[in-house]
Structure formats: C-alpha cells, structure tokens
Amino acid sequence: MYAFVRFLEDDMCYALPASNVKDFRPLHKTDFDNQVYLVLRTEENGAGQPGKAQILALADNIDEFEHNIMQKKMKIPKMSTRNMGYSVENHFGEERLPLRHKKAQTQDHGRPTANSSKSLAAVVARLERNAVSSCIEGEDDLEEDRLAELEEGDSGPEKEVVPRVLYEELVHSYRQQEEEVRRLQQELERTRRQLVQQAKKLKEYGSLLTEVKELRDFNRRLQDVLLMRLGSAQQNPEKVKKLVVLTARVHPGESPASFICQGVIDFLVSQHPVAQTLRDHVIFKIVPMLNPDGVYLGNYRCSLMGFDLNRHWQEPSPWAHPTLHAVKQLIVQLSQDPVGLEFYIDVHAHSTMMNGFMYGNVFEEEERVQRQAVFPRLLCHNAPDFSFSNTSFNRDVVKAGTGRRFLGGLLDDTSYCYTLEVSFYSYMAAGSTSPVPYTEDTYMKLGRNVARTFLDYYRHNNFIDDNKLQIPNHINSMEVLSQGRQGNGNGNGRTSGSERGAERKNQSITGEY
Ligand SMILES: [Zn+2]
Structure with missing residues (x-):
C-alpha cells in the first residue's frame, strides 16, 4: 500500500x-x-x-x-x-x-527512479512555463514543450504525475486570468458601444449643422427675394416715379399665384420696349413668396405656426408672423416715401371661381370708386382670361385683416389696393362656351398682361407721355402678349352666359382669399 x-x-x-x-x-x-x-x-x-x-x-x-x-x-x-x-x-x-x-x-518497485523523476520534473516545468507563456504573447515554448513531452512519453512507459497543489494553483491562476480577460472584453465592448454612439451623435450633429447652414442660406436668399426691386431709380434719380408693390403666396397652397408672379417678373426684366418704358417710370417691389415656411411645409393656407397670415395685417407679430411683419413695415415705409406708393396687388388663387378677377375696396367717394375700377377694366381689355364681371368690391368684416383691406385703409386716397385672384382650374374666354383649362403658361401670360397693363394705366392718366414713348407702333398694339384673345368688348365687363353664371356664383361665395 x-x-x-x-x-x-x-x-x-x-x-x-x-x-x-x-x-x-x-x-x-x-x-x-x-x-x-x-x-x-x-x-x-x-x-x-x-x-x-x-x-x-x-x-x-x-x-x-x-x-x-x-x-x-x-x-x-x-x-x-x-x-x-x-x-x-x-x-x-x-x-x-x-x-x-x-x-x-522503493526496493520492490522495478522502475528506474531517475527516469520517473525526470519525466515528472519535465511536466511541472512545462506547467510552469505554460503559466508564464500564457502571459507572454508570441512565445512558442508551448509547442516545443509539447513535442518534448511527446518524445519523453515515447522514451518511457511512465506518465508524469502533476502535483495537485501546483495544478490547482495554476488552474486558479488561469481562472483568474480568464475572468480578467472576460472583464476586459466586457469593458472593451462597452467602450466600443460608447464610441459607436458618439460617432453616431457626431454624424447627427454634422447633418444638423449642414441643415442649419442650408436654412441660413435659404433665409438669406429669401431676404434677397423680399428686397427684390425692379425699376431704374438709381439711374434716373431726378425722374419722378410711381411705386407698385406686388405680393404672392401669402396662402402657400395657391401655387398659380407664383406663375402669375413669374410672368410679371419675366416681363418686367425683359428687353421688351414696354418693359423698358415701365422700368423708366415705375418702381416695382415684388415679394413673390410671403409665406415661405408654409410653402416649404406644403401647407394650404397657414404658416409654420398655423397662422393664416392674410388675417393678421392689422397687427403682425415680429416673431409669429415675421415675413408679414417685415413686408408691412416695408410698405408703411414706402407709403411715406415721396415717390408715392400707388398700387398694392396681392396675388391669390381661387378654388371655385373661373377666370382671373379682382377684389377691391369700397369707398364713400364715388370718384374714388370709379378710379379704382380703372385698372381692372384695363386688365380686362388686355387679358382674355380676366373677368371684370367677376371683379367685386367689398368691405367684409372677415376680410379686415387682409392686405387689400388693411392697406386700403392705411394708404392715402390716391392709392389702389387689390387682391388678384385666378382660378385654380380654368377660364372662359369672351364669346366662348367652353372653359379653357389653365396651364402654367396661361398663368404666366396673365402675369405678363398684369405688368403691361401698368403702361396703359399710366398712359391713361398721362403719367407716361404718349408722345415721348419709344415703343414702335407694331409693339404698342400689345397683341403679341395676348395671343388667343377673343374680343374684349369695351372694357365694361363681358357678359357672356358663362360669366353671368360666374357672377351668380360670386354672390353666394364670399371669396376665400
Ligand atoms: Zn388666397
């Protein structure tokens, strides 16, 4: 034993x-x-x-x-x-x-002691070196030892006996190191996740920054647009001029208003002799988009903050209605300008009425009422799709906050304020019984006709002297601008069957501008 x-x-x-x-x-x-x-x-x-x-x-x-x-x-x-x-x-x-x-x-044990001692020593030495080499990366002693062990195993039938204590200590140490590695791995994983999160945040900050920059550029461009000024006052400072202000898209969903505006601008900046004459006598200030945030969001009537800006002209807030506030300030400032603000036209689109038409203000003085009807009559003469019979004048309480109503009360009695409406869908030309659908082109054409009507207006009241006009006769006829026109009557309003229908409709609909 x-x-x-x-x-x-x-x-x-x-x-x-x-x-x-x-x-x-x-x-x-x-x-x-x-x-x-x-x-x-x-x-x-x-x-x-x-x-x-x-x-x-x-x-x-x-x-x-x-x-x-x-x-x-x-x-x-x-x-x-x-x-x-x-x-x-x-x-x-x-x-x-x-x-x-x-x-x-022992005497009775026949195996060579030296050999067994040697093999045991080798096993322990190997275990020790394993413990060391597990801490030192790259050492290949392990492999050598394994080979050495195999060789020794071949040389003798005996197996090595591992001291239990040493074995346990090594196992214990190994477990500790294993635990430490696991902890380090968890720590690394946590750090990695944090880094990924940080990278994601950085990326988000980056895109936010880009968005902010884009918005700033957008805002700057809008400011440029708001200050768009047509006319040549600088070139001829001594010349007395008239001032016309045009705004559009206060109601963001009324996109036809933009095409009309585009038509006005395209014509006014062109080399057309009428445009050149107009620039010589009139300063046009155009705000093509009064509600840019509403347009950006795809709203129908409201701004970003949910306001119908065309009901806040009386007291626009600089923070709740910033564009309206700025434009109102500009108009008030212009009204005090010696040049004299004569026209304010706000362009809209109508979802139930046909043709282009206008809304104007009602005044006590008959003479002023008559004067106010001149521009729509002239426009009716120039534009086949503009209906004077659809044009109406009112002082609805609900419209008190609109640009036309508010500025009509603010500006002096030599000024004219209108809302220019154009149908969302079609117009009925005079003498025709079939409606013609509006296209971007016909909206722009109406815009060009609005612009050139100012020449007629200022010739009509002799502000622009007919004798000094440099416009060749064949252009003076304006036909080139209103092709497709079919008899405009005498300018007192067309009364075709369809227009009478539209008129009746107008009585039941108070308008939505
Ligand atoms: Zn409108």
Whole structure:
C-alpha cells in the first residue's frame, strides 16, 4: 500500500510506502481521514525524519496515483495549511522547485527512479512555463514543450504525475486570468458601444449643422427675394416715379399665384420696349413668396405656426408672423416715401371661381370708386382670361385683416389696393362656351398682361407721355402678349352666359382669399 501525503512543514507532496506513516495500518484505500499523521520522510526528502503530514490518497502502487490524478479520480481536499498558518504563496516564488513531487524510491518497485523523476520534473516545468507563456504573447515554448513531452512519453512507459497543489494553483491562476480577460472584453465592448454612439451623435450633429447652414442660406436668399426691386431709380434719380408693390403666396397652397408672379417678373426684366418704358417710370417691389415656411411645409393656407397670415395685417407679430411683419413695415415705409406708393396687388388663387378677377375696396367717394375700377377694366381689355364681371368690391368684416383691406385703409386716397385672384382650374374666354383649362403658361401670360397693363394705366392718366414713348407702333398694339384673345368688348365687363353664371356664383361665395 502506498500513501500520497502532504507534509505540513514544507507543504510538499510525496508518494511513499504506507508503512512510513506511524501507527497506520490501513485495510482499505479509504482507511484514512483528515487528521494529521506522523510520517517518516523517505531518503530523498529527509532521510527518515518524521514530519507532520496529511494523507491525501492511498493506492496499491505509485502508478495508480498517477493514473487517478490524470483521470481526475483522486479528490484531494483543499490545503488545510491556510488555516494552520502555513503559506502556499511560495509555490510561485523562488522556492517552487523543491515543491516538485518526486516518487518514493522503493526496493520492490522495478522502475528506474531517475527516469520517473525526470519525466515528472519535465511536466511541472512545462506547467510552469505554460503559466508564464500564457502571459507572454508570441512565445512558442508551448509547442516545443509539447513535442518534448511527446518524445519523453515515447522514451518511457511512465506518465508524469502533476502535483495537485501546483495544478490547482495554476488552474486558479488561469481562472483568474480568464475572468480578467472576460472583464476586459466586457469593458472593451462597452467602450466600443460608447464610441459607436458618439460617432453616431457626431454624424447627427454634422447633418444638423449642414441643415442649419442650408436654412441660413435659404433665409438669406429669401431676404434677397423680399428686397427684390425692379425699376431704374438709381439711374434716373431726378425722374419722378410711381411705386407698385406686388405680393404672392401669402396662402402657400395657391401655387398659380407664383406663375402669375413669374410672368410679371419675366416681363418686367425683359428687353421688351414696354418693359423698358415701365422700368423708366415705375418702381416695382415684388415679394413673390410671403409665406415661405408654409410653402416649404406644403401647407394650404397657414404658416409654420398655423397662422393664416392674410388675417393678421392689422397687427403682425415680429416673431409669429415675421415675413408679414417685415413686408408691412416695408410698405408703411414706402407709403411715406415721396415717390408715392400707388398700387398694392396681392396675388391669390381661387378654388371655385373661373377666370382671373379682382377684389377691391369700397369707398364713400364715388370718384374714388370709379378710379379704382380703372385698372381692372384695363386688365380686362388686355387679358382674355380676366373677368371684370367677376371683379367685386367689398368691405367684409372677415376680410379686415387682409392686405387689400388693411392697406386700403392705411394708404392715402390716391392709392389702389387689390387682391388678384385666378382660378385654380380654368377660364372662359369672351364669346366662348367652353372653359379653357389653365396651364402654367396661361398663368404666366396673365402675369405678363398684369405688368403691361401698368403702361396703359399710366398712359391713361398721362403719367407716361404718349408722345415721348419709344415703343414702335407694331409693339404698342400689345397683341403679341395676348395671343388667343377673343374680343374684349369695351372694357365694361363681358357678359357672356358663362360669366353671368360666374357672377351668380360670386354672390353666394364670399371669396376665400
Ligand atoms: Zn388666397
């Protein structure tokens, strides 16, 4: 019988004959307990000196220990030396070499001791180096050791016995390192996620910044548009001029108003002799888009903040109706200008009425009422799709906040304020019984006709002297601008059947501008 013991004194494990254990006569391999025995050391580790030791296992021969250790069948209790004041820390210190297990030399064991000692030493050394190499990346000792081990295994039939304590310590250390690696991996993963989040935020900030810059550019362009000024006052400062203000898209959904505006601008900036004459005598200030945020959002009537701007002319707020506030300030300022603001036209589109037509104000003085009707009559003469009979004058309470009503009260009695409406769908030309659908082109044509009507108006009241006109006769006829026109009557309004129908309709609909 052999005993695998651990000496408490120096914490070393040895396999030795059971007879070395004093007063110990086991009948079976389990005949031992946790008590401390007095064990005689072998020649190799103390030459018969007794020492206190624990019995860890019993076996018939040493090979059985090795086999059991390798097969993990041998359960060795955790060192009790910790409780007894012994330290196991030196297992990894300078004195670890003496801890190596050496087989007991026995007379009746026929195997060469030197060989077994050597192989055991190799295994322990390998384990130690493994522990070290696991910390040092790139070392290939492990592979060499594995090969060396194989060679040694071939050279002798014996297997190495791994000291349990060392094995456990190595396993413990390995587990700790494994835990540390896991913790580091978790930490790395957390850091990686944070970095990804930060990168995402940075990207969002980047796109937000771009958006803000775009909005700033957009705003700057809008300001330029708001200040668009047509006319040549600078070139001829001494010349007395008239002032016309045109606005559009206060109702964002009324896109035909933009085409009309486009027609007005295109004509006024062209080289057409009429346009040149007009620029010479009249300053046009045009705000093509009074409600840019509503247009941007695709709203039908409201601004970004949900206001119908055409009901807030009386007291526009600089923060709630900024564009309206700015335009009103401009108009008020212009009204005080010596040049004299004479016309204000706000362009809209109508969803139920046909043709182009106007809304104007009602005044007490008959003479003023008559004067106010002149421009629509002239426009009716010039534009085949403009209906004077659809044109009406009112002072509805609900319209008090509109540009036409408010400015009509603000400007002096030599000024004219209109709402120019154009049908969303079609017009009925004079003498025709079939409606003609509006197109972008015909809307723009109406715009051109509105622009050139100013020449007629200013010739009519002699502001532009007919004799000084540089317009050739064949252009003076204006036919080129209103092709397709079919008889405009005498300018007092057409009264075709369809127009009468439209007129009746007008009585029941208060208008939606
Ligand atoms: Zn409108």
